[in-house]
Amino acid sequence: DVKVTQSSRYLVKRTGEKVFLECVQDMDHENMFWYRQDPGLGLRLIYFSYDVKMKEKGDIPEGYSVSREKKERFSLILESASTNQTSMYLCASSPSFRGLAEAFFGQGTRLTVV
Amino acid sequence: QKEVEQNSGPLSVPEGAIASLNCTYSDRGSQSFFWYRQYSGKSPELIMSIYSNGDKEDGRFTAQLNKASQYVSLLIRDSQPSDSATYLCAVNRYGNKLVFGAGTILRVKS
Numbered sequence: 001d002v003k004v005t006q007s008s009r010y011l012v013k014r015t016g017e018k019v020f021l022e023c024v025q026d027m028d029h030e031n032m033f034w035y036r037q038d039p040g041l042g043l044r045l046i047y048f049s050y051d052v053k054m055k056e057k058g059d060i061p062e063g064y065s066v067s068r069e070k071k072e073r074f075s076l077i078l079e080s081a082s083t084n085q086t087s088m089y090l091c092a093s094s095p096s097f098r099g100l101a102e103a104f105f106g107q108g109t110r111l112t113v114v
Numbered sequence: 115q116k117e118v119e120q121n122s123g124p125l126s127v128p129e130g131a132i133a134s135l136n137c138t139y140s141d142r143g144s145q146s147f148f149w150y151r152q153y154s155g156k157s158p159e160l161i162m163s164i165y166s167n168g169d170k171e172d173g174r175f176t177a178q179l180n181k182a183s184q185y186v187s188l189l190i191r192d193s194q195p196s197d198s199a200t201y202l203c204a205v206n207r208y209g210n211k212l213v214f215g216a217g218t219i220l221r222v223k224s
Contacts, residue, residue: 033212040122042202042216043158056211090157094212102148103204103212105157 003027004106006091012112019078021109023091030096032074033103034058034066036087043090049074050096081113115140118205120215129224133190137203137215140184147179147186150202152217158202162188193222 007022035043045058047066092103150158164177176189200217
């Protein structure tokens with residue numbers, strides 16, 4: 001089975017802190033994604049990566065950055081956490097078959113910024 | 115205009131009925147379409163994928179795609195209380211960007 005693992009299930013951080021959310025997949029997938037999910041807004045794409053060191057902005061990249069130094073790991077960085085970044089963060093991965101492949105999700109990280 | 119739109123619901127159906135969930139998308143270049151189910155507090159899980167016009171059936175689930183009209187639907191036959199969840203429509207363009215709708219809440223009443 002595909003396994004996508006996020007480093008934390010719950011996090012509480014203070015405003016202004018630099019926050020790292022880590023995601024690891026074990027299926028050699030080319031594509032990795034970071035989404036945030038808020039009530040009534042569904043999943044919104046923050047960033048995605050289609051190869052090591054490659055990244056593209058999603059719909060809401062402001063206040064976030066990402067890092068992909070190894071194929072299996074995709075990190076989301078909140079440079080200076082703010083309360084409006086309190087949310088559920090979901091990482092996903094998919095193989096690269098010209099956009100035809102489904103994504104597999106991690107268990108999610110519920111981040112609270114106080 | 116949002117890239118992927120769904121009626122937020124909730125959609126309420128009695129047990130044993132057919133639940134019909136709809137999704138429209140804006141980008142005609144979209145190539146693949148997915149339905150995910152998400153239980154409260156859990157991550158989304160894939161239940162159906164469809165790539166060409168027409169119907170695709172898998173057990174009690176049928177996905178329907180109409181690229182000319184830019185809509186995709188999911189039918190759930192013989193709905194069960196365990197089908198109560200949020201159903202997310204996702205669309206993937208060439209280039210691997212996967213975009214989700216906001217989801218439709220389905221409630222199946224026993």
